Amino acid sequence: MRIVFGLCTLIGLQLAGTAIQTSLGLLIPGPVxxxxxxxxxxxxxxxxLLKPIELxxxxxxxxxxxxxxxxxxxxxxQAGQYKHDALLLICVxxxxxxxxxxxxxxxxxxxxxxxxxxxx
Amino acid sequence: MTxxxxxxxxxxxxxxAAYGVGMSCYQLARCSPLLLPLVVSSAxxxxxxxVLPLNYTSYFAGNQIVHQALGPATVAxxxxxxxxxxxxxxxxxxGLISIATGATLATALALVIAWSxxxxxxxxxxxxxKTVTTAIATQIxxxxxxxxxxxxxxxxTSGIAGAVGANxxxxxxxxxxxxxxxxxxxxCAHGVGTARAFEISPIAGxxxxxxxxxxxxxxxFFLPMFxxxxxx
Numbered sequence: 001m002r003i004v005f006g007l008c009t010l011i012g013l014q015l016a017g018t019a020i021q022t023s024l025g026l027l028i029p030g031p032v033x034x035x036x037x038x039x040x041x042x043x044x045x046x047x048x049l050l051k052p053i054e055l056x057x058x059x060x061x062x063x064x065x066x067x068x069x070x071x072x073x074x075x076x077x078q079a080g081q082y083k084h085d086a087l088l089l090i091c092v093x094x095x096x097x098x099x100x101x102x103x104x105x106x107x108x109x110x111x112x113x114x115x116x117x118x119x120x
Numbered sequence: 121m122t123x124x125x126x127x128x129x130x131x132x133x134x135x136x137a138a139y140g141v142g143m144s145c146y147q148l149a150r151c152s153p154l155l156l157p158l159v160v161s162s163a164x165x166x167x168x169x170x171v172l173p174l175n176y177t178s179y180f181a182g183n184q185i186v187h188q189a190l191g192p193a194t195v196a197x198x199x200x201x202x203x204x205x206x207x208x209x210x211x212x213x214x215g216l217i218s219i220a221t222g223a224t225l226a227t228a229l230a231l232v233i234a235w236s237x238x239x240x241x242x243x244x245x246x247x248x249x250k251t252v253t254t255a256i257a258t259q260i261x262x263x264x265x266x267x268x269x270x271x272x273x274x275x276x277t278s279g280i281a282g283a284v285g286a287n288x289x290x291x292x293x294x295x296x297x298x299x300x301x302x303x304x305x306x307x308c309a310h311g312v313g314t315a316r317a318f319e320i321s322p323i324a325g326x327x328x329x330x331x332x333x334x335x336x337x338x339x340x341f342f343l344p345m346f347x348x349x350x351x352x
Contacts, residue, residue, distance in 0.1 A: 010192035011191070011192050011195075013195045014192055014195050017195070026340075027256065027340040027341070027344065029253070029255035030191070031190070031195055031255065032194060032255070032256070032333055032336055035194055035195050035196075035197050035198045037195075038199070039198040042198060042202040043202070050199070053199065056196070057199040061193060061200060061325065061329075063139075064314060064318065065142075065157045065158040065161070065315040065319075066136075066139045066161075067186055067189050067193055068312055069139060069165060069183075070135060070179070070180055071254065071276060072162040072280070073169070073179070074180065075272065076162060076163075077166065077169065078176075079273070085239070088234060088237045088243075089247070089274065091233060092234045092250070093277035096233050096234075096250070096278070097226070097251075097278045097285070097308050097309060098281065098285045099229050100226035100230070100307075100308045101285065101289050102289055102292075102293065103222070103225045103226075103229070104218075104222040104307050104308055105290065105293045106293060107222060108222070108300045109295060109297075109300060111214045111217065111218050112211050112214050112215065112297075112299065112300060112303075114295070114296060114297040114300065115299065
């Protein structure tokens with residue numbers, strides 16, 4: 001029952017997010033707004049809401065990689081149509097992302113400061 | 121036999137089995153980033169589609185449920201976020217500024233590299249939203265006149281590149297703080313990076329989810345305006 005209730009809550013909030021998005025004409029996707037709604041609800045209700053949705057939420061979040069498989073396969077299968085600009089696109093996706101990560105990492109280290117990792 | 125292979129449940133089972141193999145390889149290789157579950161599983165499925173009498177359209181039809189689950193999974197990112205609130209509160213202001221700056225930097229880098237390699241305006245519009253999650257990227261591309269499927273492809277490739285390179289980069293820069301690891305992955309490698317961050321630790325995952333959401337909101341707000349002014 002907990003899984004059923006949890007899934008219904010998550011999907012309900014996604015739909016609520018999508019309703020807000022379309023009615024206000026926002027660019028922010030429904031599920032992201034749903035995430036904000038759930039966070040607000042969790043802050044208001046605490047354990048009472050956390051307990052019933054925790055199981056299914058943890059499962060979904062732990063297996064995020066699984067959910068990306070169909071769309072990733074699509075990218076690979078349809079990659080042929082961009083072979084013209086392949087080198088450029090690959091450079092941007094790899095080099096661009098890695099340089100951005102180096103920049104972000106350094107920036108965050110400076111602005112937030114590193115916490116000592118817990119001794120294990 | 122062909123009928124069996126083209127049935128929706130076979131396509132669904134193919135994804136599950138590929139994921140199972142991918143996860144086992146990852147654990148056997150002691151979590152080597154080269155054998156990222158998403159990379160191995162997607163390669164297996166792609167290989168299977170070449171060998172079997174099954175095209176991508178019917179494969180995807182059988183996997184609608186997997187793809188659709190991305191919606192509730194995104195909503196569910198609020199749960200780890202809620203559990204880490206006590207860790208987030210002390211760094212709200214520097215965190216917000218860093219996320220906004222990081223997202224701007226990541227987008228600018230992508231545009232500068234693409235532009236210096238000779239990309240035209242249409243291509244640039246497809247590349248620009250590459251640092252945000254697929255749902256936002258395709259909408260931005262549509263709004264600004266870029267190609268949504270190119271945007272989705274760039275998002276996926278960047279996410280995988282970020283997830284694969286993460287360990288090396290963190291090691292190189294001596295980044296041991298899981299909050300910073302998570303934020304960096306969420307800003308630069310969005311959903312796939314967040315999946316990777318949860319493989320590192322729940323703290324990294326929560327911060328990655330936070331960065332994914334906030335950088336997405338920030339880019340969704342400013343990027344379309346910028347592209348319209350710059351590329352028309």
